[in-house]
Amino acid sequence: MAIEISSDPARLDLALIHRFLSEESSWAQGIPYEVVEKAVRNSLCFGAYEDGRQLGFARVVTDRACFAYLADVFVLAEQRGRGISRLLVEGTLAHPDLQTLRRFNLATSTASGLYAKYGWTPLSNPGIHMERYRPDIYRTLPPS
Numbered sequence: 001m002a003i004e005i006s007s008d009p010a011r012l013d014l015a016l017i018h019r020f021l022s023e024e025s026s027w028a029q030g031i032p033y034e035v036v037e038k039a040v041r042n043s044l045c046f047g048a049y050e051d052g053r054q055l056g057f058a059r060v061v062t063d064r065a066c067f068a069y070l071a072d073v074f075v076l077a078e079q080r081g082r083g084i085s086r087l088l089v090e091g092t093l094a095h096p097d098l099q100t101l102r103r104f105n106l107a108t109s110t111a112s113g114l115y116a117k118y119g120w121t122p123l124s125n126p127g128i129h130m131e132r133y134r135p136d137i138y139r140t141l142p143p144s
Helices: 014-024 033-041 084-094 112-116
Strands: 004-006 044-050 053-062 067-075 103-106
Touching (some): 004 084, 014 033, 044 084, 067 084, 084 112
16 A cells, blocks of 8 residues: 555644654653644644554644744654655655745754755754754643
């Protein structure tokens, strides 16, 4: 069966997305369900599906005109090695709302080779970029 990439928010399996991000990801350990739900609702999201079952996810934070940030890309561990992450990136880049972007950023510690194939490079001028980074934010939020 073929892998399908879709940006239809109604197809996203929020429980699966939350479970992966909060338990398996290296970047969002402990993220509350409500935070995932809000992030998905306010982003352009993509799912990878086979036989109606979600196998992967990618989220784009964007104004849909000039800027975007690719986040939370994952493929379920048992589905890796099948080219699904490549299909997710290709599906994301093909979306009509992302064709006029001047800057499309991402952060990765494990998949720079994948993203380089699609034109991402290290920052051309890292000295002008700044961030507020709070890696333990989900561990310090009060229970909801």
